[in-house]
Amino acid sequence: CTVIDAAELCRSTHATPQWRNGASDAFGILSEYIGSLNADDRLYRSLRRFVFNDEDKDSTTAHGSSEIIAQLSPEYQRMATAMRKEFERDGIHLQYTQREEARELNNVIVGLESLFSNNITEKTKYYNVGEELAVEVEKVIPRHVLGQLVRRDDLSSDGSMTLSSDNLLTNTLLAHSPSPQLRKEVYLESNTAIPENLKVLDALIEQRHIHSTLLGYKSYAHRVLSDRMVENPQNVAKFLNEMEKRSRGMFEREMELMMKAKQYVEGEDSQIQAWDVPFYSNFIKAQRQHQRSQEGGGDSDDSTQGYFTVENSINGMKQLVSDLFGIDMKEVEIPIEERWDIDTTTNAQDQLAAGAGLKKFEFHHEHDGALGSMYFDLHPRDGKFVHAAHFTIRCGRNREDDIGSDRQLPIVALVCNLSPSSSSSNALLSHSEVETLYHEFGHGVHSLLSRCSFQHLSGTRAAMDFVETPSHFFETFARDPSFLSRILARH
Numbered sequence: 001c002t003v004i005d006a007a008e009l010c011r012s013t014h015a016t017p018q019w020r021n022g023a024s025d026a027f028g029i030l031s032e033y034i035g036s037l038n039a040d041d042r043l044y045r046s047l048r049r050f051v052f053n054d055e056d057k058d059s060t061t062a063h064g065s066s067e068i069i070a071q072l073s074p075e076y077q078r079m080a081t082a083m084r085k086e087f088e089r090d091g092i093h094l095q096y097t098q099r100e101e102a103r104e105l106n107n108v109i110v111g112l113e114s115l116f117s118n119n120i121t122e123k124t125k126y127y128n129v130g131e132e133l134a135v136e137v138e139k140v141i142p143r144h145v146l147g148q149l150v151r152r153d154d155l156s157s158d159g160s161m162t163l164s165s166d167n168l169l170t171n172t173l174l175a176h177s178p179s180p181q182l183r184k185e186v187y188l189e190s191n192t193a194i195p196e197n198l199k200v201l202d203a204l205i206e207q208r209h210i211h212s213t214l215l216g217y218k219s220y221a222h223r224v225l226s227d228r229m230v231e232n233p234q235n236v237a238k239f240l241n242e243m244e245k246r247s248r249g250m251f252e253r254e255m256e257l258m259m260k261a262k263q264y265v266e267g268e269d270s271q272i273q274a275w276d277v278p279f280y281s282n283f284i285k286a287q288r289q290h291q292r293s294q295e296g297g298g299d300s301d302d303s304t305q306g307y308f309t310v311e312n313s314i315n316g317m318k319q320l321v322s323d324l325f326g327i328d329m330k331e332v333e334i335p336i337e338e339r340w341d342i343d344t345t346t347n348a349q350d351q352l353a354a355g356a357g358l359k360k361f362e363f364h365h366e367h368d369g370a371l372g373s374m375y376f377d378l379h380p381r382d383g384k385f386v387h388a389a390h391f392t393i394r395c396g397r398n399r400e401d402d403i404g405s406d407r408q409l410p411i412v413a414l415v416c417n418l419s420p421s422s423s424s425s426n427a428l429l430s431h432s433e434v435e436t437l438y439h440e441f442g443h444g445v446h447s448l449l450s451r452c453s454f455q456h457l458s459g460t461r462a463a464m465d466f467v468e469t470p471s472h473f474f475e476t477f478a479r480d481p482s483f484l485s486r487i488l489a490r491h
Helices: 002-013 017-038 041-052 067-071 074-089 096-122 131-140 143-150 167-176 180-190 196-214 220-224 233-266 274-294 310-325 348-353 431-449 468-477 481-487
Strands: 126-129 161-164 327-332 359-365 369-377 389-394 397-400 405-408 411-415
Touching: 002 017, 002 096, 002 389, 002 411, 017 096, 041 067, 041 074, 096 196, 126 131, 126 180, 131 143, 131 161, 131 167, 131 180, 143 161, 161 167, 167 180, 167 274, 180 274, 196 220, 220 233, 233 274, 310 327, 310 359, 310 431, 310 468, 310 481, 369 431, 389 431, 411 431, 431 468
Parallel strands: 369 411
Antiparallel strands: 126 161, 327 359, 359 369, 389 411, 397 405
């Protein structure tokens, strides 16, 4: 786990292509090895013989109890039961030839998943817009700033302009350009940026289905939900249908508002398109804020520009974990060998001087001592994972041996792509970015505070739908007026 977890982070975030490629290879090799362990019926038979005492019973129905499992602690019982369910979910009940087929299919699936992710991370689409749309771009982003985002040397001087599928550039133009033609062009180009992934996705869907049915499930959805709290696709459909019913009225009202706003701005009686939603959402929020300010209401929740920086957002986190848990969160220096935000093929000192954005924090409790470490990798760069996520580098666990007991401290990383700045601490953030940051921080705190003896049960290695509970809990503080007014001072 220590190696494959680090490889997952490295292949998703490292600034050096060779490191990303090597980590991706290591991830594939170790995934194959883990797959072989999950298909080892000797391990499975030993588990059933010595823990469950039901080796001779039907593996898909028998979960008998034995004196041994009854003597185990609740955590050890849970671990044993989880191992057994994973063995059986991965097809240990199949004949040898079918198990080998399932293992090979799993290796193919892991390869396709890696290829899909790597294509998103590694590939950028460049496209040209004519002079008319170039003028519209410059109303939102000055040409000298655009050059930093596009990162190409061939910006045209004939009036046309080169754009890219860069996530920040795309979202900025969609949210702030009043030109429907530009928004449509940017939306279509960015959403067709990696056409080769269509074939990868088709292959992935097919192989997942074949693999799942071979293992005895009706579909991939049935298999992947079997260890979640929601349990099956029927419950998912029921939940989504109920949510649709409850939100239908609000959806219709908001669409009506957008339609009226579009007619007001563009003078057209047309439907709201996908590329219209970000712009007119911002337009309506701005109208509401202006109306409230005219009525003497001052600033509103719809107008948070200039309030949030990385620095005061992190200061809010420090105050939050101190108030809730009595935890001290302290920033520490990062040794050069721990950094993944520096391209090792170029001068590292120059990159540090330019403001490489990685931060590291250590967490300490007055009575429990050291709790672990958390890295913050918050801003975009070439080759980096383009969304927001929490990565486990090392799970925390309680260790016991003949000498005594201690604790393996967890190490986690929060990876985001927040608004860039010349200074990573002073970057101005939108309110939605603060929500994202606190959401991922909730995952990180979950990992740090987890207490167990098995890495397999540590932190976010729980039911995948349950692990969103701590993250959403922390996210709510980013919407709480009393917390925001107390912690996040105006920039």
